[in-house]
Amino acid sequence: MHRHHAPSHRFAVRVYYEDTDAAGVVYYANYLKFCERARTEWLRALGFEQQMLREERGLVFVVRNVEAEYLKSGVLDDALTVETYVAEMGRSKIVFAQTVMRGSERLFESRVSVVCVDWNKRKPTSVPPDIRTQMASNLDSHSESHR
Incomplete structure (x- = not known):
C-alpha cells in the first residue's frame, strides 16, 4: 500500500488484554476498530460529531469497502498510533488511508472507503460543503482528488 508523509490526524491506542487473541497478539479485527475510532476522533477534531x-x-458515513494489510503483530501493552490520511474524495465517497504504527514500525495498513448517506432515504448523498472543505484541506498531497 501507499506510504504517506504528513498524516491528517494521529490517534493513540493502548493494546489491552481484551484486544488480544489466544496467541497473545492483537486480534486481526481489532485493527479495524482502532481505525474506526481514529476516523471518528479525527472528524470530531474537525468539528463534526x-x-x-x-x-x-x-447524514451518516457508512463503510463501503476495506482493504487491509497485516504487516507485524501488536501485543499486550503496546502503545500504538493510528495515522489517518484523506487519500481521495469524490462527490459522496471519501477514501481514508490509515496506518497503525508502533513507534516507527508499521503494523497494519488499510484503505477504507466511506460513503455519505442520507439517513432518512438510505441513499448516498453529497458530502456537505463545510465537511468537504475541512477534509480537502487535509487531502494527502500524493493522492488524487476526485471533486
Whole structure:
C-alpha cells in the first residue's frame, strides 16, 4: 500500500488484554476498530460529531469497502498510533488511508472507503460543503482528488 508523509490526524491506542487473541497478539479485527475510532476522533477534531450529523443533518458515513494489510503483530501493552490520511474524495465517497504504527514500525495498513448517506432515504448523498472543505484541506498531497 501507499506510504504517506504528513498524516491528517494521529490517534493513540493502548493494546489491552481484551484486544488480544489466544496467541497473545492483537486480534486481526481489532485493527479495524482502532481505525474506526481514529476516523471518528479525527472528524470530531474537525468539528463534526457523528451523532450530531445524524440528528441535525440526517447524514451518516457508512463503510463501503476495506482493504487491509497485516504487516507485524501488536501485543499486550503496546502503545500504538493510528495515522489517518484523506487519500481521495469524490462527490459522496471519501477514501481514508490509515496506518497503525508502533513507534516507527508499521503494523497494519488499510484503505477504507466511506460513503455519505442520507439517513432518512438510505441513499448516498453529497458530502456537505463545510465537511468537504475541512477534509480537502487535509487531502494527502500524493493522492488524487476526485471533486
